[in-house]
Amino acid sequence: MDMQSLSGGFATPPQDSSRAFRAALETLARPGTIHDISGAKAPAPVSEAAATLILTLCDPETPLYLAGAHDTPDIRDWVAFHIGAPLVGPEQAMFALGAWEALSPITVFPIGTPEYPDRSTTLIVEMDTLNQDGMRLSGPGIKDSAMLALPDLAPFQMNAGLFPLGLDFYFTAGTRLAGLPRTTNVSDLMEAN
Amino acid sequence: MSDYNFAYLDEQTKRMIRRAILKGIAIPGYQVPFASREMPMPYGWGTGGVQVTAACLTPEDTLKVIDQGADDTTNAVSIRKFFEKTAEIAVTEKTGDATVIQTRHRIPEEPLGEGQILVYQVPIPEPLRFLEPRETETRKMHALEEYGLMHVKLYEDIARHGHIATSYAYPVKVEGRYVMDPSPIPKFDNPKMEMAAIQLFGAGREQRIYAVPPYTKVVSLDFEDHPFDPSKADHPCDLCGAEHTYLDEVIIDDAGGRMFVCSDTDYCAGRQAKGHRGRLSPTEEAAQ
Numbered sequence: 001m002d003m004q005s006l007s008g009g010f011a012t013p014p015q016d017s018s019r020a021f022r023a024a025l026e027t028l029a030r031p032g033t034i035h036d037i038s039g040a041k042a043p044a045p046v047s048e049a050a051a052t053l054i055l056t057l058c059d060p061e062t063p064l065y066l067a068g069a070h071d072t073p074d075i076r077d078w079v080a081f082h083i084g085a086p087l088v089g090p091e092q093a094m095f096a097l098g099a100w101e102a103l104s105p106i107t108v109f110p111i112g113t114p115e116y117p118d119r120s121t122t123l124i125v126e127m128d129t130l131n132q133d134g135m136r137l138s139g140p141g142i143k144d145s146a147m148l149a150l151p152d153l154a155p156f157q158m159n160a161g162l163f164p165l166g167l168d169f170y171f172t173a174g175t176r177l178a179g180l181p182r183t184t185n186v187s188d189l190m191e192a193n
Numbered sequence: 194m195s196d197y198n199f200a201y202l203d204e205q206t207k208r209m210i211r212r213a214i215l216k217g218i219a220i221p222g223y224q225v226p227f228a229s230r231e232m233p234m235p236y237g238w239g240t241g242g243v244q245v246t247a248a249c250l251t252p253e254d255t256l257k258v259i260d261q262g263a264d265d266t267t268n269a270v271s272i273r274k275f276f277e278k279t280a281e282i283a284v285t286e287k288t289g290d291a292t293v294i295q296t297r298h299r300i301p302e303e304p305l306g307e308g309q310i311l312v313y314q315v316p317i318p319e320p321l322r323f324l325e326p327r328e329t330e331t332r333k334m335h336a337l338e339e340y341g342l343m344h345v346k347l348y349e350d351i352a353r354h355g356h357i358a359t360s361y362a363y364p365v366k367v368e369g370r371y372v373m374d375p376s377p378i379p380k381f382d383n384p385k386m387e388m389a390a391i392q393l394f395g396a397g398r399e400q401r402i403y404a405v406p407p408y409t410k411v412v413s414l415d416f417e418d419h420p421f422d423p424s425k426a427d428h429p430c431d432l433c434g435a436e437h438t439y440l441d442e443v444i445i446d447d448a449g450g451r452m453f454v455c456s457d458t459d460y461c462a463g464r465q466a467k468g469h470r471g472r473l474s475p476t477e478e479a480a481q
Binding site: 013014015017018019021022024025026028029030056057058059061062113114115116117118120122140141142143163164168181182183 | 198199200204205207208209211212213214215216217218219220221223225226248249250251252253307310332333335336337368370371389391404406407408409410
C-alpha cells in the first residue's frame with residue numbers, strides 16, 4: 001500500500017459528503033440533469049465524480065464490484081483504506097464501478113425481488129464525456145422530456161421494462177454526474193422522428 | 194465549532210439513510226426498509242422525518258419546519274432548534290426561502306419549486322396496515338399489485354356513508370404502480386403532490402423511507418361514479434379572507450362561537466401583509 005492509497009479522501013467528510021449526496025439525489029430525481037461533484041480523488045482511471053460518489057454512498061455494508069480497468073491493486077487499496085467495502089463479483093454487488101464495456105452485459109447484476117425491489121445493484125458508469133444530447137428521456141422526475149447521451153439503448157429500455165425491478169445508473173465523467181433510475185423511458189431521437 | 198457531528202447523525206448512519214432515499218426515488222411509492230435510529234425525541238414526534246432531513250441537509254441549506262401548517266407549534270419549533278444547534282444551518286418561516294421543508298401533515302399552500310425538498314413525517318407508512326395487519330402479507334400484496342382490498346374499503350365507505358368518508362391519509366397510486374399513504378395530510382392536499390419539488394417520506398418507528406420524484410403521477414383512488422373530491426371547510430379564512438386554502442376551525446368562546454383560519458400560518462401572514470382582510474381581522478387602525 002503506497003501513499004496514493006492513503007490520500008484522496010474528503011477534507012471535511014460530513015460537509016463534503018452531504019453536498020455530494022444532494023447532487024446524487026438531484027441527478028437521480030431529475031434524470032437528464034448534470035451536477036458537479038468533487039472532493040475525493042482515487043487512483044486512475046477512477047474519475048473524481050465516481051470517487052466522490054462511492055466515498056459518499058459505500059461503506060463496509062455495501063459489496064462493491066470493480067469492473068475491468070477499474071480493478072487494479074491501487075484502486076483496491078484505496079477502497080480498502082477509505083471505504084472498507086467488500087469487493088465481490090457482479091452477482092453479489094450492491095454497487096458496481098467501471099466503464100460500460102466492462103460492466104456489460106448488465107443482466108448479471110441483481111435486479112431485486114418482487115417483494116424487495118430495492119435490493120438491486122446501482123451501476124456507476126464511467127464515461128469519457130457527459131452531454132445533454134443523444135437519447136430522449138421521459139418518466140418520473142422529468143417535466144416533458146430530457147436529453148442525455150447514453151452508451152447504449154436496448155439495455156436501458158429492457159431495464160425500464162422490468163419496473164418495479166431493475167438496475168439504477170449513475171454516469172460520471174471528470175467531476176460531472178448524471179443519474180438514470182429504472183423508471184426512465186429511453187428512446188432514440190432519430191427513431192422517434 | 195459544534196460538539197455534534199454535522200446534522201447530528203454519524204456518517205455511517207447517514208450513508209445508510211441516503212442509500213434508502215435513492216432507492217426510494219428510483220422506485221416511487223415503494224417503502225424501503227431502513228435501520229431507523231433512536232433520536233433525542235420520542236417516536237411520534239417526527240423521528241423518521243428528522244433522520245431523512247439530517248441525511249439531506251448541506252451547510253448551505255435553509256430549513257423550514259411546519260406542524261399542521263404552522264411554523265410556531267411545539268413540534269415545529271423544537272425540530273427547527275434541533276437542526277439550528279446540530280447543523281448550524283439557516284432557518285426560515287417563509288416557504289419560498291426554504292430549500293428543505295420538514296412537514297407534519299400538511300403541504301404548504303404556496304407551490305413548491307425545483308431546488309426544494311419536502312420531507313414528511315409519517316406515523317404509519319403502510320396504507321394497507323389497517324386492512325391487513327401482517328407485514329408479510331402486505332409486502333406480498335404490494336409485490337403482486339393486489340390492491341382490491343383498498344377499493345373494497347372505499348366502497349364500504351360509500352355503502353355506509355353515501356360518499357368516501359376518508360378525509361386524511363387518503364390513499365394514492367404513484368406512477369400507476371404502488372399504492373401509497375401520503376401521510377396524514379388532508380385529502381385537500383393530495384392534488385398538490387404532483388409538484389416540481391422532491392418529496393421524501395420518513396417513518397421512524399416503522400423504519401420505512403419512501404419517495405415521490407418531481408413531476409410524478411400521483412392519483413387519488415376513487416370510482417367513476419364517486420370521483421375524488423379534495424374537500425375543505427366551506428368558509429373563507431377569517432383573518433386573510435382566502436377562499437382557496439385549507440382551514441382550521443377554532444372555538445373562540447363558550448357559546449359555540451367559532452372562526453376558520455388558514456392552517457398554513459406563513460401563507461396567511463403573507464396575505465395579511467399584502468392587505469387581505471377577513472371577517473375577524475383587526476381593523477387597520479387597531480393593527481397599528
